[in-house]
Amino acid sequence: METGAVIETHNLTKAYKGQTAVDNLSFDVQEGEIFGFLGPNGAGKTTTLLMLLGLTEPTSGSAKVIGIDPCREPVKVKRLIGYLPENMGFYRDLNAWETLRFIAELNEIPRSEADGRIESALKTVGIYKEAEKKVGAFSRGMRQRLGIAEVLIKRPKAAFLDEPTLGLDPDTTNRIIELIEFLARERRMTVLLSSHFLHHVQKICHRVGIMIKGRMVAQGPLSQLAEEKLGVGQESYTLEEIYLKYFQEE
Numbered sequence: 001m002e003t004g005a006v007i008e009t010h011n012l013t014k015a016y017k018g019q020t021a022v023d024n025l026s027f028d029v030q031e032g033e034i035f036g037f038l039g040p041n042g043a044g045k046t047t048t049l050l051m052l053l054g055l056t057e058p059t060s061g062s063a064k065v066i067g068i069d070p071c072r073e074p075v076k077v078k079r080l081i082g083y084l085p086e087n088m089g090f091y092r093d094l095n096a097w098e099t100l101r102f103i104a105e106l107n108e109i110p111r112s113e114a115d116g117r118i119e120s121a122l123k124t125v126g127i128y129k130e131a132e133k134k135v136g137a138f139s140r141g142m143r144q145r146l147g148i149a150e151v152l153i154k155r156p157k158a159a160f161l162d163e164p165t166l167g168l169d170p171d172t173t174n175r176i177i178e179l180i181e182f183l184a185r186e187r188r189m190t191v192l193l194s195s196h197f198l199h200h201v202q203k204i205c206h207r208v209g210i211m212i213k214g215r216m217v218a219q220g221p222l223s224q225l226a227e228e229k230l231g232v233g234q235e236s237y238t239l240e241e242i243y244l245k246y247f248q249e250e
């Protein structure tokens with residue numbers, strides 16, 4: 001493995017009652033890199049993210065996130081990483097601003113600093129006008145944006161985003177995708193991005209990994225996977241074509 005890996009796993013495995021959800025997964029993500037984590041439902045993507053965050057223990061193998069073993073120091077990892085789960089849970093009675101202030105307090109961001117970050121995050125994800133609305137009344141898209149705002153106020157070194165654009169309209173989706181690209185490029189944020197929107201993944205990811213039934217069947221830059229699956233000299237290709245090829249072989 002190259003040095004400078006912000007995320008690295010070695011034979012990471014998780015079995016639930018005899019069923020292997022993640023099978024000997026070894027991969028790494030470098031600083032400032034956007035890694036597209038692809039695969040059908042049930043492939044083991046979320047389980048992998050949970051292990052990387054120390055939210056579930058691996059059956060075997062190991063992982064390191066910013067040099068920390070999430071099994072041994074889960075609290076430390078959770079503090080340093082921005083995590084957007086598949087289904088965000090919020091306190092329904094808090095409004096958006098209060099929700100973010102609560103997150104800021106949990107993360108020990110000083111009050112003087114917090115208000116500026118909250119305002120900027122709400123504007124970035126486009127829900128500043130709804131700052132005083134109760135989260136219980138938010139649509140799925142608005143909750144998703146608030147979840148991304150939570151990640152932003154932490155200013156994390158790395159972010160794990162589990163389907164960040166699911167349920168968003170095309171305009172907001174584009175905005176979020178551009179934002180992820182900006183954060184990686186300008187702030188050197190490392191991103192592990194799970195998404196079914198292959199067109200967007202192709203646009204911003206430096207490398208991708210394709211998971212099928214717990215195994216990562218391919219990983220690398222898109223150009224390399226295209227060469228392997230579609231042949232040399234292919235001038236234009238889509239990630240979707242490559243992705244589907246891997247399925248035909250399983």
Ligand SMILES: Nc1ncnc2c1ncn2[C@@H]1O[C@H](COP(=O)(O)OP(=O)(O)O)[C@@H](O)[C@H]1O
Nearest residue numbers: 016020021039040041042043044045046047048
């Ligand atoms: N808590 C759990 N208990 C038992 N099986 C689980 C649990 N969580 C996930 N699984 C199983 O592990 C596999 C991988 O699931 P998951 O990581 O959620 O996949 P993905 O995020 O790629 O859709 C699936 O077969 C799922 O049913």
Ligand SMILES: [Mg+2]
Nearest residue numbers: 045046047086
């Ligand atoms: Mg999942």
